Amino acid sequence: MRSPEPRQLAQSAAEFMERLRARSPRVHCITNTVAQNFTANVLLAAGCIPSMTSSAEEIGSFVAGSNALLVNLGTLDPERRQATDIAVATAAARGLPWVLDPVFVDRSAGRGDFARRLLTGRPSVVRLNQAEFAALAGAAVDRTSAAEFARAHDCVVAISGKADLVSDGARVMQIANGHAFMSQVTAMGCAGSALVAACLAVADDAFTASVVALLLLGVAGEVAAERAKGPGTFAANILDAIYALDGSTLVARARIT
Amino acid sequence: MRSPEPRQLAQSAAEFMERLRARSPRVHCITNTVAQNFTANVLLAAGCIPSMTSSAEEIGSFVAGSNALLVNLGTLDPERRQATDIAVATAAARGLPWVLDPVFVDRSAGRGDFARRLLTGRPSVVRLNQAEFAALAGAAVDRTSAAEFARAHDCVVAISGKADLVSDGARVMQIANGHAFMSQVTAMGCAGSALVAACLAVADDAFTASVVALLLLGVAGEVAAERAKGPGTFAANILDAIYALDGSTLVARARIT
């Protein structure tokens, strides 16, 4: 499959924004308690309806009523692990897209084992940072290792960094948008994964959805940085920027290659 | 009982603000992990002292030392359910007012069962949104269904929406203040429930306390929206607005009918 044109992807991003605002997809997030509030606000700013329960008794109902699922390993207590298994099974049974974000998989062996087991459950997208990719893939990040990882696990991989890299095994795209403040606000990566889930909910193609989500967040980050005096005011401003993002800004600023 | 005059309620709201700042009531909140931080900041901005533990071993001491209790079902794990039973029993034994916020009761059957059981424990106020009311009451929201719900459960019901509706079964009031950004910040409804609990702590009458709390939040939202560029800066500005709210602004802006 030939990679789509960068300009075409930037225009797709504008269409995705409109779809999110028009359809208000429900995105269920199993995510860590550090990230929950900011993640919910990012999803609301983009026009989605977030939910966050990780109670094993309820998660089946919540996922069944959602349009996409995010599984973030940041808070990995026994109840969340049990809820994750139920959530992933529900998503599979209903054909819902889901995103795996193996937070800090480089910091604990048990987390690595759990992440590897989840990978066999066929996430639509794995979104992670460079250290996490290196720990999980056993290879440094480049276009080749990204494509190999995607082929090996039959998923899209989206690796965030100074430039983000997205591959579905056949196609590879780099998104060079964003701002240094993004790494100084906690949960920015987690929120990026939630945006990927949101875009999956209104997409035909997981590769395009992933590129678009990271582009939206990166461009919003650039807009926010121009209004912010530091990482605190930046965190508020990136929500404003996501809320107000328009197609011409996306097309003008997109740095996709 | 005749409904109080709208203007009188707006003046009451100004008095409530003063009482909260002067008495600094302790409000214990069993609330979801998404909402905890924003809820605590709303209570602090209003002059109250929040506490948030949901450990079953400690909750009795915390509630016994508080002036009001909020029970929000947003994070419904087994420990929180157990803590809720202890908290409600402690509130009942001490005659403390408490608020039930049955978050997402429309999304899971088990949550509905738990909420219905809590309703039999006589909350002072049930605060919820229109979808949650419809799920719990089995009826669409209007002045009649609100009053019936309040009579059936011997409580005040406060339904938030584009316009909020409050009833104690005999009286019904509508508060038309607020701003669209309020539904784009997570935990705004949860924080509204916490403000109801705060007002109950300094009130003789649960109906007045509920109207006042929703009026305070709605007017603060209008003031904040004038300073905000989107939902992110709005969330910070509504805390500033609650902190600085004065009687003349409340009386001038109140749209109670």
Place this chain on the structure above:
Amino acid sequence: MRSPEPRQLAQSAAEFMERLRARSPRVHCITNTVAQNFTANVLLAAGCIPSMTSSAEEIGSFVAGSNALLVNLGTLDPERRQATDIAVATAAARGLPWVLDPVFVDRSAGRGDFARRLLTGRPSVVRLNQAEFAALAGAAVDRTSAAEFARAHDCVVAISGKADLVSDGARVMQIANGHAFMSQVTAMGCAGSALVAACLAVADDAFTASVVALLLLGVAGEVAAERAKGPGTFAANILDAIYALDGSTLVARARIT
């Protein structure tokens, strides 16, 4: 040991800021769910890498890979208590500095018992507010009771209040920086404890690290208050101020005696 000169401490604070930014210490925080997000953002703004898991199975790996540990009792569920024991044992085995923040120890007897047991595990620093100190020390806060507490528990004690007091038993310092808004933002004290842990990670001396951390936060609070219109915009601005804090501002504003 003679107390260092106040001016020398303000200059030390500037050096600590540089060390945090250059070395990016990893600070593991067992902290309450209300405080997690703000605490992580304070640590990131100061140049550190926060982690927050409290899963008993993982905490050993996380602490072993960290440069300092914070134990905050704000969310005291059984799993966090178990994780705390593992974390403290790991810190002791590796010679890592750790901070105990016995949040709300004045509100529950069980919390007092747990805090007293942790005190026997030799924290480097105990950071708490005046009510918590009174409950734990059985004495009102003054220079004498602070020094006695530090000697009795062979630790540094850092008591926050209108003016902060730090003692290691021999030396006592008062830091009179800060702003009233700091007590109207939830988790400000918890974040202060996290900054103490961060400074311990790059310090030789726990007393100096504690004075410096509270000075950094107090001066950042003053800078932020000049830009804020209330506690909401203050919370964002204090993160900006920590991020941008420079040596000349610290020396010019420090009120240490």
